[in-house]
Amino acid sequence: MELRDYQKEMKSRLYGRWRDGVRSILVQMPTGTGKTVLMAEVIREQAEAGVLVVTHRVELVEQIAETLRRFGVQHGVIAGGKKRVSADRVQVASIQTLNRRAGLLEFVPGTVVVDEAHHAPAKTYRMLWEWWPAARFVGLTATPYRMGGEPLTDLFDEMLQSWSIGTFIEQGWLSDFEYVSADPNSEAVRRVSGLTKRGVDGDYQVKEMATVMDCPESIAHLYDSYKAFADGKKGIVYAINREHARHIADYYTERGVRCCVVDAKTPAEERRRMVEAYRRGDIGLMVNVDIFSEGWDVPEVEVIQLARPTLSLSKYLQQVGRGMRVADGKSHVVILDQVGTYLTFGMPTENRDWQRLFAGGLRGRGGATQDYPVYLCDEGAEKHLLNLEMVRIKRRNERREGVEIFLLHGKYGIAVDGKMTCAPQFVKVERLPKPYFAMCSYPYDPVYRGKVTVVDERGCDLRSELYGKVEHTGDIFKGTDFSGRQVYWDGRSHRNYTSRPELGRLGRFEIVKQGQAYMFRFDRQGLDFRFRKDEVRVNAAGNILIIGDRLIVSNGKDFNLYEFVGFSRGMILAKLTGRNIYRLIMDTGNSYCDYKPPYTGAVSRTPDMVNTRFYLWQGF
16 A cells, blocks of 8 residues: 555654644545545554544445455454454444444454544544543544534544645646536526525425425436536436436436436445446446445546535535546546535635634635635637526636636626726626626625626726616616616716616717707717707718717717817818817818817808708708
């Protein structure tokens, strides 16, 4: 048995603390980094003094026994129905069997190993410490965390923490992943948000989950997502219960995907045959109910599909971790988070303060200290993401380009080519058609009561200052202002109106009508005045307007404002606003020339304001 460098280092730290007199130690290592290998080596070296291995579930006993057999460790099993056990100095038992049959153990263990130690509640496991007060204890877990926030210090004196998941990926010991999840505003996430009941373990109640999510449209969406993002890949689907698993497997099988269903009631021998068939490629997807969350080592997993939500950080990391083991020919694992679990816990690679979790008191996201933005990718060529209400989370080293949504510290922001344009301060981002990018909602608070803004396709916050429920049709957004009065905000002019504005055109110029007055729709200093239709003259090309003393010229891309002086022979004499510089402008608006030197003499206006080149626009 050859340990990797980090496993050797962890074993050295463990033995060092035992020599220092620390009796009970918890070892934290991410899923897939070889806790079982480290455990087998420690057991092998301590076997002569007697080792008891304890796990929280009966079905994990066989998995641990198989690991010990694989590494050549002679051992026995304490199981229900056995009248006696072997004389081996290493024994494996579930905590339930040990409670009933501890007397079968024929030696006093020098070392007690607690597998998946985060499941070790003090009331059940404390007896081990009382029965064998001289033994040394080591607990192994990827997630030293209890859902209720209770500490693990009631059983373990201290914790030894390994590298983060991100570091293991960078070092090549864990597989990178592509994370595709339900859009924050999708129907799937709304269904999860509506789950209110809790089970005895504090997680979502299984019955309510099944009622809400075990339905034909949800299962069809699971299949469509698998086909779009992981078609043909081998993997694991995590279902709510046996019925949900069966419905998923039946739906997939009918469409040509080779599936099997595995749960706690599947006999061990049948489960072993399924795993072997999976390894050979005879089975593509194993739909299971919590059976492959812990203690299952199959590196070939290429896709993980989360078809059930959870409030357990441990369950989330254990499930996605099943696919992060490295294997030949496997570049990465695809994680299909169909229920938006990352919205609760962040990405698997977030740095978490496991020492604080071990000490107790942290709930929710598990003390995640995300120090880098998570980019949500749904643009351009990936239209199928939008059709399936999914978003792809970009990998950390993936190129940042265009306008993108990112997630940092639980809030959404906007970036352009990797540079932040809108700080992470939004709780909701709804994509919009061009020329806009998204409508973004601030966190609700008693003062702003649900403030909303609009971001354009350049990633700029247009500061719409809308509140409450906002609806939009084209460029017009309906909401309320700060005082609670209903308003209509025009995304082109960035103005609020008290009633829905009437929109129209004046040649090349977009205008809006409010009552008997008209205004331009573009937001430009000097062009925010009101005017009446009988004040307007427009040329034949529709790109020059004369309104009183104002001359507005469009060159096809931009608008310029001048002081109108007069015109003659198809040329217009204009003065730069606020400056003593005059220009001659052709009435096509496409070219002009300045007087050089600037014309400063007296200019009289032509009395005939409407000659053959100008007329009152009949459609206005």
